[in-house]
Amino acid sequence: MTITRKNPAPKVKGAIAQRGTDSYAIVPRLPSGVITADQLEALAKAIRQYDIPIAKLTSGQRIALVGIKADDVPAVWAGLGMGEGRAVKHGVHYVQACPGNAACGYGQQDSLGLGARLEEMFNGLDLPAKVKVGVSGCPMCCGESYVRDIGLVGRKNGWTVVFGGNAGGRPRVGDELAAGLDADAALALVGRVLAHYRDNARKCQRTARFVEARGIASVRAALDLPETLAEAAAQD
Numbered sequence: 699m700t701i702t703r704k705n706p707a708p709k710v711k712g713a714i715a716q717r718g719t720d721s722y723a724i725v726p727r728l729p730s731g732v733i734t735a736d737q738l739e740a741l742a743k744a745i746r747q748y749d750i751p752i753a754k755l756t757s758g759q760r761i762a763l764v765g766i767k768a769d770d771v772p773a774v775w776a777g778l779g780m781g782e783g784r785a786v787k788h789g790v791h792y793v794q795a796c797p798g799n800a801a802c803g804y805g806q807q808d809s810l811g812l813g814a815r816l817e818e819m820f821n822g823l824d825l826p827a828k829v830k831v832g833v834s835g836c837p838m839c840c841g842e843s844y845v846r847d848i849g850l851v852g853r854k855n856g857w858t859v860v861f862g863g864n865a866g867g868r869p870r871v872g873d874e875l876a877a878g879l880d881a882d883a884a885l886a887l888v889g890r891v892l893a894h895y896r897d898n899a900r901k902c903q904r905t906a907r908f909v910e911a912r913g914i915a916s917v918r919a920a921l922d923l924p925e926t927l928a929e930a931a932a933q934d
C-alpha cells in the first residue's frame with residue numbers, strides 16, 4: 699500500500715479518511731457478523747477489481763476494506779450492494795452476537811435472532827455516546843456481554859440483561875439488570891434503559907461512566923426494577 703501524505707484528506711461520502719494517506723476505508727454492514735455467499739463474492743470481487751490492500755475483520759464483527767482510492771469509493775459501494783456499518787454519529791455502533799443455539803452445542807438461547815432484532819430496533823438511534831451491544835447464547839459469554847454497554851446472556855430460563863460494561867482503557871464489568879426474561883421482555887428492558895441513558899447522560903458519557911457517576915441503584919430505581927436481582931427472583 700502506497701502511503702502519500704495529504705493532510706487533511708478531503709471528505710468522501712460513506713468512507714473514512716485514513717490518517718496520513720490519500721486513501722479511505724469503508725465498513726459494510728454485516729448484522730451480528732452474519733454474511734451470505736453473495737456478499738462474500740461481492741467483497742472478493744471489489745477487493746480484486748479495485749486492488750484494495752487490506753480487508754480486515756473487526757472486533758465488532760464487520761469487515762473493513764482499507765486503502766481505497768477516493769475516486770473508487772462510490773463504485774465499490776455500488777458493486778457491494780450493502781449498507782454502511784459504520785456509525786456516523788453517537789448511537790448503537792454495532793451488535794455482536796455469538797452463534798448461539800443455531801450453531802453452537804452450548805447455546806441455550808438464539809443469540810443471532812436476538813442480535814438481528816436489536817440491530818433492527820436500535821439502528822440509527824441517537825444517544826449521548828457510542829453504544830456497543832454483545833449477545834451471548836450461554837453464560838460462557840463469547841459475545842463479551844459483560845464488557846459491552848448493553849449485554850445479553852442466554853440461560854436456560856431466558857435472557858439476562860446487563861448494562862454499563864466497557865472493554866476499553868478503563869474496563870468495567872456491567873451490572874445485571876434482570877434475568878429470566880423472554881426475548882420480547884429483554885428487548886423492552888433494553889429499550890427502557892437506553893431511553894433512561896439517553897435522557898440523563900452527559901454528551902459523550904459512555905454507559906460505564908454513567909453508571910459509575912449515578913450508581914446502579916439509581917438506574918434500577920429509575921427503571922422501577924427491584925433493588926437487587928435476588929429480590930426480583932423472590933418476587934417471581
Ligand code: SF4
Pocket residue numbers: 796797798799802803804805806809834835836837838839840841
Ligand atoms: S457464548 Fe455459549 S452459545 Fe455462544 S458461542 Fe460461546 S459457548 Fe456457544
